Amino acid sequence: MRTGKDKISVRQLLFVLTIMASSPTTRLLPKFAASKAGQAGWVSPLVSVVPFVILILIIDSLLTKYKGQGMDAIITNIFGKFLGKVILSVYLLWAVWLAAMFMRYYSERLTSSIYPDINNNVLILFTLIAIAYIMRSGFTVIARMSEVMLPFIGMALIMLALFLLPKVRTDNLLPVYFNDIGPIFEGSFAITGTLSYLFPMFFLSDNLVNLKSFRKFGYIATYVIISSIMVVNIITIGVLSSATASRCTMPVLTVVKQISLMDTIENIEAIVVAIWIFTDFTLVTTMLVIALKLMKSIFGLSDATSLINISAVLLYFLSMGISTNKFELEAFSDRLLPQINLALGYVFPVVLFILSKLKRKNKAAQN
């Protein structure tokens, strides 16, 4: 669908979400699923379908009821001005935290894989300059860029999966027993948490068009994201086994390094690195756009463009000071991040939905 200069369609927003989900998919999710659910880890993404579809239905219901309003306006409407701003501040902190964390992950991933002699701060600095530059053109540029790039990322993923298919061992993936249900649920926490980034993206919903199709495109996005996470989990656990995948620092890269076709096509891990760079760039930019939108809403600003540069400088120091090393960051992603994501991305929208229904009933009773 064609959109105006500052408007994006729901379809484009879901393209951005799919690309954002690809970053943790190639970094954390197979490792997390393998460590929690063992060889049944590849089934974990299926569990995430249920909460994600519920989240889509809740957002759709809220957007239908409060037509033309952003999620920030909906929250302020339901909770009142003061409490609404407190809640928006919590979401602002979450968005800034995620931007800083993924920025640091981005540099750590590159320095520990292909640029071992480069300092983290150099990579962060140059990427933030690019992000600050691109953000001046608005979120529409990111959305359209994602629309163009997603098919290439999808094709790369399918190609890698096909190349690795002969190396997948079924005894690494099967059998899956009934008593694996508990670990499978546990293994799905990180995936469900990653998909929770859909909710903060709707703080930008006053710039969205074609909201009627949200449910339809939401189901398609669910199918695409969950099946791609499953493919990555199957090839990672299937090739390496769950014991090795859970102990590897970068299991997906380790798997891709094993690709060898008739001893001619080898060392194609550059594809994975390209996917990392683009997905992390999109993720950090989107989180920063959301943070600026929230600042605009909290302080009642007419324009937040003037805050881009100083936010980028602040983000540089936050991403450098977020942890002393990669292991601390991974421990955080393993132990606390899924719970925080679930609370802010699923539990709060459910509370918001219930309160909006109660408010409607109260209004009907008063009339």
Add this chain to the structure above:
Amino acid sequence: MRTFLLVLIVIVVIVIDIIPLIKKKQRKEAVVLLMLGAITLAYGYYYNTHSHTASLVDLVFNIFNTR
């Protein structure tokens, strides 16, 4: 030297962004910009003086009492 660079960068960024805001009389935006500048200076100084031990993750672990 690092602190000097930090102060210089923050001042340059703020001055560049605040001039159009003052011209358009957007006072709220200017105040938020200055506030973000102050936060950047404060955290930047903390990071520069504790670069080997600064860890927000550690702080969050302490808040949630998780290790």
